Amino acid sequence: MPDVWIAGAGMTRFGKREENLPDLVAEAARAALAAARLEAPDLVVVAAMNPEEFIGEGNFASQIATHLGFAHVPALRVETATSSGAAAVYTAFAVVAAGLSRSVLVVGGEKMTHLPTPRVSEIIGRSIDRDERAYGATMPALAGLITRVLLAKTGVTLKEISQVSVKNHAHGALNPYAHFQEPVTLAAVMESRIVADPLRLYHCCPISDGAAALVLSADRTPVRIAGIGHGTDTLAVRYRDSLVSFRATQDAARAAYRMAGFGPERVEVAEVHDAFSPFELIALEDLGLVPAGKAGAATLRGETALEGRLPVNPSGGLKARGHPLAATGIAQIVELVWQLLGQAHGRQVAARVGLAHSIGGLATNNWVTLLERVS
Amino acid sequence: MSEKIPAARCPRCGRVVAPPTRFCPDHPVALEPASIDGYGEVVSFTTLHSPPEGFRSPLHIALVALDDGARLFCHGAGTRGIRVGSRVAVEAVDAVYYFSHLGLVERARLFWRRAGARGETVTSIAKSAAKRLWRGGRGAGA
Numbered sequence: 001m002p003d004v005w006i007a008g009a010g011m012t013r014f015g016k017r018e019e020n021l022p023d024l025v026a027e028a029a030r031a032a033l034a035a036a037r038l039e040a041p042d043l044v045v046v047a048a049m050n051p052e053e054f055i056g057e058g059n060f061a062s063q064i065a066t067h068l069g070f071a072h073v074p075a076l077r078v079e080t081a082t083s084s085g086a087a088a089v090y091t092a093f094a095v096v097a098a099g100l101s102r103s104v105l106v107v108g109g110e111k112m113t114h115l116p117t118p119r120v121s122e123i124i125g126r127s128i129d130r131d132e133r134a135y136g137a138t139m140p141a142l143a144g145l146i147t148r149v150l151l152a153k154t155g156v157t158l159k160e161i162s163q164v165s166v167k168n169h170a171h172g173a174l175n176p177y178a179h180f181q182e183p184v185t186l187a188a189v190m191e192s193r194i195v196a197d198p199l200r201l202y203h204c205c206p207i208s209d210g211a212a213a214l215v216l217s218a219d220r221t222p223v224r225i226a227g228i229g230h231g232t233d234t235l236a237v238r239y240r241d242s243l244v245s246f247r248a249t250q251d252a253a254r255a256a257y258r259m260a261g262f263g264p265e266r267v268e269v270a271e272v273h274d275a276f277s278p279f280e281l282i283a284l285e286d287l288g289l290v291p292a293g294k295a296g297a298a299t300l301r302g303e304t305a306l307e308g309r310l311p312v313n314p315s316g317g318l319k320a321r322g323h324p325l326a327a328t329g330i331a332q333i334v335e336l337v338w339q340l341l342g343q344a345h346g347r348q349v350a351a352r353v354g355l356a357h358s359i360g361g362l363a364t365n366n367w368v369t370l371l372e373r374v375s
Numbered sequence: 376m377s378e379k380i381p382a383a384r385c386p387r388c389g390r391v392v393a394p395p396t397r398f399c400p401d402h403p404v405a406l407e408p409a410s411i412d413g414y415g416e417v418v419s420f421t422t423l424h425s426p427p428e429g430f431r432s433p434l435h436i437a438l439v440a441l442d443d444g445a446r447l448f449c450h451g452a453g454t455r456g457i458r459v460g461s462r463v464a465v466e467a468v469d470a471v472y473y474f475s476h477l478g479l480v481e482r483a484r485l486f487w488r489r490a491g492a493r494g495e496t497v498t499s500i501a502k503s504a505a506k507r508l509w510r511g512g513r514g515a516g517a
């Protein structure tokens with residue numbers, strides 16, 4: 001299989017934005033194309049989770065292509081709930097690796113903050129099994145159930161979970177693209193309002209607007225996609241035997257490491273899907289980055305902080321950078337590209353290999369992408 | 376009486392799902408109808424203070440692993456005394472499943488039912504025993 005390279009990366013600032021979604025997408029796309037010194041790609045892959053519901057728009061790939069001045073460029077949309085961005089990267093990777101296109105623009109975004117929070121939760125919650133939704137199961141409710149089991153069965157503590165939020169806010173404070181650019185204290189996290197007992201408000205990512213983009217290329221650049229893997233699980237959470245690990249992450253990681261020809265020991269920086277802070281601890285163990293049962297303690301010791309052994313979510317993660325759904329899986333890779341190229345000003349870590357981990361739905365459709373700087 | 380929960384079983388892997396579905400989530404195999412007992416163990420539970428539209432606050436949700444294998448989402452009147460691993464009974468009220476802690480009454484009923492005694496008689500005996508305990512002020516905290 002021929003190598004696939006990243007030629008350009010760009011994103012908008014995440015947060016509450018006044019611009020409409022096509023303009024946000026265009027801002028990110030133009031930044032990535034400029035970085036790649038490319039006027040027009042061979043293909044546009046668009047990621048958007050719920051543009052029909054959030055902004056009342058359909059046929060979104062054609063709309064974006066025309067808006068970008070690429071009406072003549074083939075465009076398609078990819079959707080796997082909250083991992084849509086990562087799925088779009090996978091699609092573009094496959095197209096370039098197959099030799100069908102030499103350059104692909106991948107761009108994803110979401111516009112959500114103009115709607116009331118209950119409406120946003122309801123729209124996102126449609127990615128949950130119908131029989132579980134019928135009992136009031138929302139994403140925070142399912143995350144609350146998972147957190148309860150983590151606390152009861154694994155020895156993870158609420159303090160360790162809360163430290164994930166503290167760390168990611170500290171990182172976000174250094175990232176001009178982040179939704180939240182202020183640190184929070186451990187006490188503030190642990191005393192924040194209960195959302196889904198025992199899960200509290202500061203354990204949950206915000207509702208954000210934003211977009212992110214990449215240009216993938218068959219032509220050599222300094223950053224290679226070394227591996228990419230996809231893992232799945234049942235839509236219904238009640239069909240799963242374990243709530244303290246995600247099979248979809250484990251399978252995606254296995255596939256990505258196999259393609260790359262190396263394992264977690266070479267990963268030096270990671271962007272993981274901390275939509276809820278306990279998910280970061282689950283991810284670190286599912287990805288093999290931290291031994292089983294050790295993620296909480298490693299976090300408390302600072303191993304996953306910017307200056308630690310393995311910086312995790314140097315961008316601030318979903319918690320602080322924000323989570324405009326379909327933008328997130330792409331923004332994680334944008335951050336890794338900047339980190340590997342030494343362009344993550346103010347929050348730079350030393351790394352040659354980075355890992356991005358994206359969760360779709362309640363871990364029904366997950367992706368792991370490995371990037372490597374090749375000198 | 377013991378609540379029977381409509382479910383379905385995979386003839387290939389033995390997985391039991393509730394409510395019943397046509398196909399196993401892991402195999403493209405048609406499931407066989409099953410009916411399972413409404414007793415099980417709390418896998419996890421949570422309380423929402425800002426539940427979605429159409430639900431009363433606070434909303435207590437539990438995931439219960441029934442003894443016959445299926446797991447169910449349920450509502451409950453409260454979570455006092457409930458822990459991960461607590462024994463609960465699951466009953467349908469207007470097609471919605473509710474969990475309740477298996478207290479003295481239910482445990483006695485379950486014991487006698489399994490021992491082959493007539494459930495209704497045992498229930499009334501157990502209920503009056505429980506009432507005596509309550510009047511004596513020793514029922515709370517059980």
Ligand SMILES: [Zn+2]
Nearest residue numbers: 385388399402
């Ligand atoms: Zn089966």
